[in-house]
Amino acid sequence: MGAARGFWSGFVALAPHRGDHRVAIRAAISLAVPLLVLWAIGRLDLSIYASFGAFASLYGRHDGYADRIRMQAAAGGMLIVVMLIGTAAAVLEASTGIRVMVVAFIATVVTLLAAAWRWHPPGALFAVFATGACASLPADPRSFLDVLVVGGASAAFSVALTAAIAYSRRRGRLGPVERRRTPSSWDAVAQAVTVGIGALLAGLAGLALIGDHWYWAMVGAVAALGGARLTARVIRGLQRLAGTLLGVLIAAGLLALDLPPLATIGVAVLCQVGAELYVGRNYGIAMLFVTPLALLMIQLVAPADPGMLLADRALDTLIGVAIGTAVAVASAALRRRADPG
Numbered sequence: 001m002g003a004a005r006g007f008w009s010g011f012v013a014l015a016p017h018r019g020d021h022r023v024a025i026r027a028a029i030s031l032a033v034p035l036l037v038l039w040a041i042g043r044l045d046l047s048i049y050a051s052f053g054a055f056a057s058l059y060g061r062h063d064g065y066a067d068r069i070r071m072q073a074a075a076g077g078m079l080i081v082v083m084l085i086g087t088a089a090a091v092l093e094a095s096t097g098i099r100v101m102v103v104a105f106i107a108t109v110v111t112l113l114a115a116a117w118r119w120h121p122p123g124a125l126f127a128v129f130a131t132g133a134c135a136s137l138p139a140d141p142r143s144f145l146d147v148l149v150v151g152g153a154s155a156a157f158s159v160a161l162t163a164a165i166a167y168s169r170r171r172g173r174l175g176p177v178e179r180r181r182t183p184s185s186w187d188a189v190a191q192a193v194t195v196g197i198g199a200l201l202a203g204l205a206g207l208a209l210i211g212d213h214w215y216w217a218m219v220g221a222v223a224a225l226g227g228a229r230l231t232a233r234v235i236r237g238l239q240r241l242a243g244t245l246l247g248v249l250i251a252a253g254l255l256a257l258d259l260p261p262l263a264t265i266g267v268a269v270l271c272q273v274g275a276e277l278y279v280g281r282n283y284g285i286a287m288l289f290v291t292p293l294a295l296l297m298i299q300l301v302a303p304a305d306p307g308m309l310l311a312d313r314a315l316d317t318l319i320g321v322a323i324g325t326a327v328a329v330a331s332a333a334l335r336r337r338a339d340p341g
Helices: 002-012 020-040 044-058 065-091 096-116 125-136 142-170 186-210 212-224 230-256 261-278 282-300 306-338
Strands: none
Touching: 002 230, 020 044, 020 096, 020 142, 044 065, 044 282, 065 096, 065 125, 065 142, 096 125, 096 186, 096 212, 125 212, 125 230, 142 282, 142 306, 186 212, 186 230, 186 306, 212 306, 230 261, 230 282, 261 282
């Protein structure tokens, strides 16, 4: 009874506010400026690259400025690389099965890098989302330049914004880079392999059962495998599932409005604010904002039937969370058997 109460408390708990409004404002500006530039020049078809580049702003939210800038620059470079890899899979017209394997490999490698370099947020969720989306979009050789210019400029703007805030607050001094304890090599490798296996199984299941947007199942699995311990992983997976299902209802209402592009950008930016206000406090609440944000951005780039889009999001998330949770349970059981003490 006590364990069940503790689990429920973890599921609904709302962590204290830690200056999240500052992170939310910075993230909103990092997303809004590139999207408004693309809207002004009539190239919202490239907004997906700008959105993924802006993910760099989400790293190091509570770190010192020197660490934050270093982390965001490294993460921004990583996001450009994985977008290029996903785009290459699309340009080469690789089979969808190969694309799933490529994204699973990225999930493994980036999870290992994030652990070694002590990134926050940890893991490969953003990398999996960016690689899978770029691998799913129609592309030609010119798309590589689009990724480099649009995605690179967006990431660079995010880092420059953080640096400008840092200099204004520190009056030209960033402070020292903190020394951090890195996890053991075995723990990092085991986590990376577990995430890669979960992502691969979820992608193959999403491809077989749903077809389109298979990478959403991979994102769901990676999210469910994001916690340090089994209980945290299960809670995070269930929070993602519950938040996504409710977020789909919110997205349905927004998509039914058939908003013009500029209004869609405005709503997306507000969703980004909401997500950053709650992602560190309760992951499920954050998903109420993340889900409509993701679906609105997809509609900006590649408009599709809203009903199909909403159903795919819900079903792929269910598949991904179920597989990710199953892999988390199996991984915990194997580790207990290997280390019974």
